[in-house]
Amino acid sequence: MVFVGTRRAFIAATVSFVLLACQRRPGESVTTVNVELGxxxxxxxxxxxxxxxxxxxxxxxxxxxxxxxxLKTELAADQLPYNEKEQTAEEEQAGQVLGEIEPDELPPGKSAEMTLDLTAGHYVLLCNLPQHYKNGMYIDFRVR
Ligand SMILES: [Cu+2]
Structure with missing residues (x-):
């Protein structure tokens, strides 16, 4: 009986350890950023x-x-190359677009979300509908 108890305790300890190890893997934790767009x-x-x-x-x-x-870019949020004809920032020239919530997912009053795997560096969050960038819909964002 003592043996069985010890064995159970050992299994329980092993399971706890594995669960703990999983929880502590850095890739497993998610940081939520709430973004208000006006x-x-x-x-x-x-x-x-x-x-x-x-x-x-x-x-x-x-x-x-x-x-x-x-957008992952070295450029400051207010320094993205601008296309006067299209009235949009040139995202592809500025860096790498890592994710996008499309306008049809974000009509007035609605929320939408996306989860991205981001490496350390400088980013810009922006809305690039015609004229929206120029009107101030951009902000610097950093991943450490
Ligand atoms: Cu906008």
């Missing part, structure tokens, strides 16, 4: 997050459609 601004509730999984929960509190683009 006419015309973007306001995340954090300007910096740890590298790993980042869940962006976007809410459109404006009267217009918006979108949320996560």
């Amino acid at each position: 006419d015309y601004y973007i306001k995340p509730d954090k300007s910096e997050v740890p590298a790993g999984k980042v869940r962006f929960v976007a809410k459109n509190v404006g009267q217009l459609e918006h979108e949320l683009i996560v």
Whole structure:
């Protein structure tokens, strides 16, 4: 009986250890960033997050459609190359688009979310519907 008890305790300890090890894997933790989009601004509730999984929960509190683009770039948020004809920032020239919540997912009053795996570096969050970037819908964001 003593043997069985010890064995059970050993199994229980092993299971606890494995569960703990899983929970502590850095890739497994998710940081949530709530992003408010208005006419015309973007306001995340954090300007910096740890590298790993980042869940962006976007809410459109404006009267217009918006979108949320996560762009990895060395450029400052207000320094992205601009296409005067299209009235949009040149995201592809500026860096790498890692994720996007499309405008049809973000009509006024609605929320939508996406989870991205982000490495350390400088990012820009922006809405790039025609004229929205120029009107101020961009903000710097950092992953450490
Ligand atoms: Cu917008």
